[in-house]
Amino acid sequence: MGRLQGKTVFITGASSGIGEASARQFADEGCNLILTARRLEKLEQLKSELEKAHPNIYVHAAQLDVRQKKQIDSVISQLPIQVQQVHVLLNNAGMVIGTDPLVEVEEDVIDQMLATNIKGLVLLTQALVPGMKERGVGHVINIGSVAGKQAYGGGSIYCATKFAVDAITKALAIELVETPIRVSQICPGLVNTEFSTIRFRGDKEKADSVYKGLQPLVADDIAELIVFTAGRPAHVNIADMLVFPVNQADSKTVYRRAD
Structure with missing residues (x-):
């Protein structure tokens, strides 16, 4: 029996990309x-696919906009x-x-990124961590x-939201240091998912051009690391993981092969 068998995992953004891949691997x-x-x-x-493939697990699907506390x-x-007893919260x-x-960033774009990337993560964490502490x-x-x-x-704004995630993750780990609750973050570099298409407002051709000349990470690569992180022994916490494709060195330093 694996360490994760029978555990309950709450995944946000599970309809595509890293969230969907993580659901399949969990x-x-x-x-x-x-x-x-x-x-x-x-x-x-x-949900239907997973239940057919894994008849011994329980899968619950719920529509949720993480920006709305009432919905949460x-x-x-x-x-x-x-x-009801959540063991792992994946704020994806x-x-x-x-x-x-x-x-030039429009106000509604600022609001959407701040509310989704920061507020939603905080609200879900606030909703589920107290139960984790009790158990x-x-x-x-x-x-x-x-x-x-x-x-x-x-x-600028996206980076600000992810700097905030970094700070929130580290602060939460300090606040929970006297508890058995683990706090981790996984920080990908270039990953080719639907996320990239949204960045370019639905222009998939433009999104795909970002990865021209290199092999980017894919959702399954990150999902595998998420499951690995969750599956460590209870006394082991992977606090922070930075993950690149082999031809990426930082946020902008990328080697691209000629066509």
Whole structure:
């Protein structure tokens, strides 16, 4: 029996990308799942696939906009008994829109990134950590970014949100140091997922051009590291993990092969 078998994992942004890949890999480990995202139809499809492939796990899907505290409270209050005790919270929901310089970033874009990447992460953590403390077991895993380690032009607001995730993760670890609860963050570099297409407002061709001439990370690469982090012995905490494709050295230093 693996360390994760029978554990319950709450995943935000589970309808695509790293969240979906993580759900599939946690299911492979025998975990029960709470899948949340704004696109309920995609969650239901994923739930059906996972239940067929893993008949011994329990999968619950719930529509959730992490920016809305009332929705968070409602989802958690209505969790089926099989998944009420959350062992792992994966704060994966996040977004970036545009590559505009700071002086040109629109107010609604600022609001969306701040609310999703920071507020949503904080609200979910506030909602679930008290129960973890009461039960004496739990793990919060936040998805950060190289953008939270090194700022770059055209990413001012997104970088600010990921610097905030870095600070929140470290502060939470200090606040919980006397408890058995683990706090981790995983910070990817270039990952080719739907996330990148959203950055370019749906222009997939433009999004794909970011990875031209190199092999980027994919969602499964990060999901594997998330599951590895969650599956360490209870006394081991991977506090911070920075992950690049082999031809990336920092947020902007990338080697690209000629066509």
